[in-house]
Amino acid sequence: MKIIVVVLGLLLSSLLQAAPSRVIALSWEATEYLLTLGVTPIAVADRADYQQWVVEPALPGKVLDAGSRLEPNLERIYALKPDLIIINPALAGMQANLEKIAPTLLLDAFRAEHDNASAAERLQRQLAVRLDRLAQHEAFVRQQGLELAKLRQIIGQRFGAKPPAVCLIRFASPVSFWVYGENSLPEAAMHALGLRNACPQQRTAWGTRLRKLPDLAALNEGLLLHIAPFPRQTELERSRLWQALPVVRERRVYAMPPVWTNGGMYSISRLARQISAQLQNRSPD
Amino acid sequence: MKRPSLTLLGAALIVLAFSHLQLATPLSLGEQWQAIRQPGDGQIEEMIFLHAHLPRTVLAILLGAAMALSGSLLQQLTLNPLASPMTLGTSAGAWCAIVLGGLLWPGNTIGIEWLALGGSLLSFLLLGALAGWRQLHGLGALLAGTALNLLLGSVAAIAVMMNDQYSRSLLVWGAGDLAQNDWYWVHWVLPRLLPALLVLPLLCRPLQLLQLGSEAAAAAGLNVLRLALVGSLLALWLNGLAISAVGLIGFVSLLAPALARLLGASRPADNMRYAVLIGSITLLLADTLAMYASQWLSDILPSSAAAGLLGAPVLIWLCLRQPLADGVALLSSPGKSRRLLPLTLWLAAGLLILLLCALGSRDAGGAWVLGWPEPAIWSLRWPRLLAACAAGMGLAIAGLILQRLLNNPLSSPDLLGISSGASLGMLAGLLLGSSLSPWLFSAAGAALVLLALCWLAPRQSPARLILLGIGLSSLLEAVLQFVLAQGNNDSFQLLNWLAGSTYHTTAAQAASLFGLVSLLGLITLGTARVLTLLSLGEAHARATGLDVRRARWVLLLLAGLLSLVISSQFGPMAFIGLVLPQLAIKLGARRLGSQLGLATLLGAAMLALADLASRTAFFPNQLPVGALGSLACGSLLLLALLSSPRSRT
Known part of the structure; x- marks a missing residue:
């Protein structure tokens, strides 16, 4: 009996802490962070343009288009039932609306006040912690340094x-x-x-x-x-x-x-x- | 006034060209002369002088002259002192054609100048159909031109936004900058410009005859149609050359011939000669300013923005002092409209459309769905739907008030300058980099213009107020070009807002917008008697004991407030306020009460449909509702014009 309770408790806590797996990226820098961490988003904004202008890291074919980066399609995002949405400041005004759909993470990567290169490392690490991918992140940093x-x-x-x-x-x-x-x-x-x-x-x-x-x-x-x-x-x-x-x-x-x-x-x-x-x-x- | 001689102007041009050259180069005069006489030892400063500065000066002179001639021809053909490719919307047509040609049909081999000519010709035909060919001398032509400007601008914006990465460099180019990197464009313009100039002397005498009025000219044996055809083609060609070479530069084509006339050069040949010189001087001056400012600003100031900043105040001043015929083509002559169907039927149809728009959507895979949405989806959908409906209703009401007030079926709220004020405020907020909400800035800008209008209203005739609005909207275009020319992320956010996006509307905003519009609509219904009296004519209204000036003031304030609440949220939306009240009359709603009701209903239904199309047509991408609504209303108007051939085309 005791064992069952413990097992159930463990199961429950692991379910509660489960890292988000259905992620939607509404900016290209966030798309890049995700792919670098080995997470395939279910949808990204401006998918076709990403493939033409960013090219790498390559986007798997099954990733859907979430609409434009300025005005992503809220109804499609809702229908895809994400458990994490990542945006940049261009969509800061929509954060309240997006929170209604899923937890929304604002990553502010480009500012005159900070160093963009170290901000990129900090933000990717923040995302890795959130997605339980810290090991991948650190492996990437190590490998990049080499x-x-x-x-x-x-x-x-x-x-x-x-x-x-x-x-x-x-x-x-x-x-x-x-x-x-x-x-x-x-x-x-x-x-x-x-x-x-x-x-x-x-x-x-x-x-x-x-x-x-x-x-x-x-x-x-x-x-x-x-x-x-x-x-x-x-x-x-x-x-x-x-x-x-x-x-x-x-x-x-x-x-x-x-x-x-x-x-x-x-x-x-x-x-x-x-x-x-x-x-x-x-x-x- | 004794006018300065051509020699004096010519001397001024030479001095200006000289100083234009000196501004940018570190070379001494002797070295410059040496570079021109014996080029070739390849010093980089010398090459920059020879292949960047010198062609820039020459091109400014050539294109300034071409644009001035184009404006002069159009002003003489239409007998409208404020006509120009910019105010009549043909420049926007040319630009739109170039953008669409480049984006939808990449790799086409048609010369860009032919695209420009085709686009401007089409928009000129549209203008004639809208304002009436015999009415081009009046205010109506300018109103129609401004509406066309807004419409074509939003078409181009849609195309640009759907290809945003690609079009960044298009924006930089289209902003109208004279910078050169060799003599290519000078060599390109010359053979296309000079033959056109040979035709001009042949046109002088017929144009002189035309100034008597087209009937008198025809009686004197002039083939008016042929003159109009040749003259307008030539004007559009000249302006198209300038647009093809350096992008959009407004104002010069309007100001040069108008200033020439102010100097007393009103005979065709004189006007053209003076306009050519003044046009070159104006463009050189603007470009000098642009080059000078670019040295101090951290960003590049395009020549066109400098021309706009110089020209807009002059244009506003010209607008306020220019006598202008208030001639207007009625879109629907009385008697032709059909009988009004019962209001309940309309209401039922409207509700059906609203229901369709509320329930229609695409699912995650992109398949069409018509059904009751989940509560969460509904909470995402209703604010924007309600906001779109409120905007449509408000614009229709404001348009109705203005059309009755000014007795002019072409007036509409987006022409009052209030939406331009809102956009200018928004731009100011962006440029200042303020952390305050941009809506605050746009509302402040709109309120400033509204205050100015209310102050001017008792002093100026309503037609003048509209002209002021046109002046303001051209000032807006100048500032806008500066921001767009940077081709960065701000540019796109701005373009999106200008195209009338309802995407960012929150539930509270939508509800309060709807509440405000309904309230103002009810107040309008309360002024029905006054509006009816005013539309019978001023003398008639005065005879019944109405305080006409005060009534006008109140009604203007009402329309202005409606325009303010809508444009500070969504930016300018063309054509909706112009078309819907007219459409209501066409459908048989002749009495004010029923016209108001039907126009409001049409406004709500029309923009609800636009919202549906915006969400679903290019799924998962979305288009701005305002641009779609304008496009729909613009095409409705065109359809109405084409289907009812008027007796006096």
């Missing part, structure tokens, strides 16, 4: 004490581009590799800024990496001004494959991998 150290070592072997500085941009039009400066994940990846940002920018919430093409004239040293695809590439390349830029004439421009810059730790690893891959194309001066 990988970054290795990449850094390879760069050190190749370039010695003075590796080239890197400037990372995404073109908005043939005359303007977003540049990644202080507090951006690309800059965090550069620092992890022991590289310097060749076009430093003032700190902002996302670390990005819209700038004009002639601003690239000041880039006298280092590499220019631009994130592909840019649909109006030909318009850019036929431009005399572009051809005259020192960085273009000296062939220091490289196109990076599509990569997401507003994710979390996984994105930092991926950015670091791609940046160091681009550096391999460059012979030491």
Whole structure:
């Protein structure tokens, strides 16, 4: 009799403490945290765009679309009976409504007041605790540390004490581009590799800024990496001004494959991998 | 007033172009001259001067001239001193066509300028159908143009939002910036611009004749139709070139010919010559300002926003001093409307639609469902449904008040400037980065405009007030372009709000909105006698002992309050307030009481349907209810126009 009570009690408590398993992510950074922790969400917001713009970590085919990131579909979310919903500040106004459906976790990853890279680690850890995946999280952090150290070592072997500085941009039009400066994940990846940002920018919430093409004239040293695809590439390349830029004439421009810059730790690893891959194309001066 | 000579303006243009060039480059004058005479030693500063600054200055001059000519032609063809591609909605048409062409049909090989021409031509035809071709000289054309602007703007916004990652760079481009990276666009514009200019001298004499009025001109042997066709095609082509090359830049096309006329250049040839110079000067000035400001601001200020900030105050001033015919095309001539079906029947139909909208949905897998929802789903659904219904009712009532008050079937609450005030307030909140609720800012903005309107109302004629609203909405567009041009997450949140989303409405908000609208609706019913008297004409109303000025003031306040509560929640919603009161008349509700009742019912039903479509049409994505409602009402109006060929097209 006593044993049955104890077993029942144990069962009950384990049921009560069971980690959420039906999770819906309404932001892309949250989607990335989940997939990194090995949790497959039942639905994510803007699923098709995620597959086109974020690409990795890859989304399993059975994950459903929860609507747009600005206005996810509440009725579908309800019908999927989630036990955890993750949002970012864009949906902060809807938190009260979402709480009616399931416990809702607000992860505020991008702010000017904090360091986005360490916030990504903190938030992913917070989520891991909530989902009972702390072991996976710590394994990932350990493995990332090893990988970054290795990449850094390879760069050190190749370039010695003075590796080239890197400037990372995404073109908005043939005359303007977003540049990644202080507090951006690309800059965090550069620092992890022991590289310097060749076009430093003032700190902002996302670390990005819209700038004009002639601003690239000041880039006298280092590499220019631009994130592909840019649909109006030909318009850019036929431009005399572009051809005259020192960085273009000296062939220091490289196109990076599509990569997401507003994710979390996984994105930092991926950015670091791609940046160091681009550096391999460059012979030491 | 003795007007300054063309030489003087030309000299001003040269000085301005010169200083425009000096602003951005560190090169000394000698080095600049050297760079132009013997380019090629490849210094980067020299290349920037030659391939970024110089083409920018040249393009500003060329496009300023093209836009000014376009406005001048339209003003002379329509005999409307405030006509321009911007105020008539044809710029919005061109932009909409370019956006849709790029998003829905990627990889199309049609030149962007043809898309622009096609889009603006379509919207011009729409404008003619809306306002009446013979009425383009009046206020009606401007009202229809503003409504078209709002409508096409929301169509473009829907398209952009459904492709948000892709369209970020589209927003940056469409914001209208003159920055260049080589001579490509100058070489592109020149061969398309110059042949068009050769036609102009041939048009001067016919245009001169047209100023007598189209009947007199026809009697004098002018082929008015051919002139109108050639002239408007040319005007739209010129403006389309500018849009294709640098995106949307308003104001220049309106201000240049209007200022030219103020300087005394009213004969067609004179007006065009002066407008060309003034247009180039205005655009250069705006671009100088934009470049100067971009050095100090942390973000880029696009040229179009600078043009708007310069132009909007001038436009408002022009609006307030411009005499303008109050000519208006009646959408439904009396006698044609059918007999009103019994009210109970309407009520039953309305309830049925509401029920359908409340019960229809899609389940988790996306299959259509019609059934009583679970309580939890219902608690998610009813606030937005109720809010949509309340907005539809309120807009219909406000539209009815304004149409009766101004005796003008084209007036509607979104043209009063109150919704623009709300949007401007919202933008101010966003730019200040305030932690206060954005609704507070939008309500404050709307209230400010309403106060200004109430202050102006006894002093100005109602038509002027509407013009003021148009001025304000163009100011809004300028500020908006600055925010959208950054292409970041704020831009999209803003676009969403501007398209009239009811997504964020809470239960309490929806209930209080519904309560307020019902209350104001009941008060309107109480003023039925006054409204009926006013719509019989001012003299008639005065004869019965009515204090017309006070009555107007009260009614304006009523319509303004309705517009305030709705637009501070959902942003501007075009066409709904314009179409529904007219539709009620068309359905036979001629007496004020029944028109009010039917229009309110139609408003609720229409927006409830929009809410249903918003939730289900592109499941699981949702579209903003306001944009869908405007789209539905706009197409209804178009259908009505097409199905009843009017005697005087």
